[in-house]
Amino acid sequence: VDDLLAEGVAGRRVLVRSDLNVPLDGSAITDDGRVRAAVPTIRKLAEAGAKVIVAAHLGRPKGGRGLASGGGLGAVPPASTGAPDAKYSLRPVAVRLGELLGAEVALAGDVVGPEAKALAGSLTDGSVGLLENVRFDPRETSKSEAERAELAGEFASLADAFVSDGFGVVHRKQASVYEVARVLPAYAGGLVLAELDVLSKLTGEPARPYVVVLGGSKVSDKLAVIEALLPKVDTLLIGGGMAFTFLAARGHDVGDSLLETDFVETARKLLDEHGDKIVVPVDVVIAQALAPDVEVRTVAAEEIPSGWKGLDIGPRTVELFAGSIAGAKTVFWNGPAGVFELAPFAAGTRGVAQAIADSAAFSVVGGGDSAAAVRLLGLPEDGFSHISTGGGASLEFLEGKDLPGVAVLSEGNR
């Protein structure tokens, strides 16, 4: 974005794609980390006199899963329904962004329609406006390249230049991330550059021992990254709901815990080939239901009774993981160790986060959930070398995949 600033942006309309996909409780933002991370680039452009039009998504309003919140053990986000739904409106985000910028952020009531055009036309130099959730337009995430390109053309008509700053979404080939960068002069934002810089340290020659902690609910989401990381890491600590597929692969009965039966065989293969590196829970916190006030027990990982489900890693596992983390020189953590949103199942995630914060290792937290956990559990953010705003994006980067929203910037559309 420095190139764009050097060219001069005063009076120009700049479309900034940010990742403002924050967890909400009703209309209250429970963790504003991504909004805060988006501010520096927006502020820089505004201070240089640009008319800043911010584009962002919230959740997955057209079906499928919502924001990947509650990615701990067994907490699968609710399916969403239907067309533009007020609960996916960016209104609360516009308010928060305005507070952080110290200036009102006008929200257009549509994505590229009359309100968006009116907003783009009415911005004064140095002011900031936000388009409504880009995923309200089905072309944003369409499988049809032609449809995405059509929407990108409409985004382009709102602005003179494009800044890609939504690191959390650069792994998505979507209209406001990818196609728009082919029609407007496109620049990488400071957040995207900073994230790539830090994550490159993990894909380069990380200081050893290199310990990776993975959690979250689904093995299926993480298999690719597990396979890519195993040859590179010294130790892989597995918590969260995905641990039960590994425990089942070891031949344990996991009761009613989250289990992806289709992946047990793959987990078994990984344990056979890399068993010396993979550490799975030795004890778990179990309950009969996922609720804040249920009876909770801690049992050995191989002693989960039927009718009970594992919802957090137990204290012996926390100790085991913490020992490994304490000896590490590089740590990457993605995915909560348990359903940390509920107090009885938060200790595992807190323990892992605390161990990382206490270690002197170069530490990177990746993933909306783990980053939110750090803040929601009140851990000091400066205990971590870097808290990434990317979930899937940081994982795909570590897998060595091309990130379309980054790759497109090298096409040199200026």
Ligand code: 3PG
């Ligand atoms: C995220 O939450 O990881 C990003 O905002 C991307 O969201 P998505 O997984 O719904 O594309």
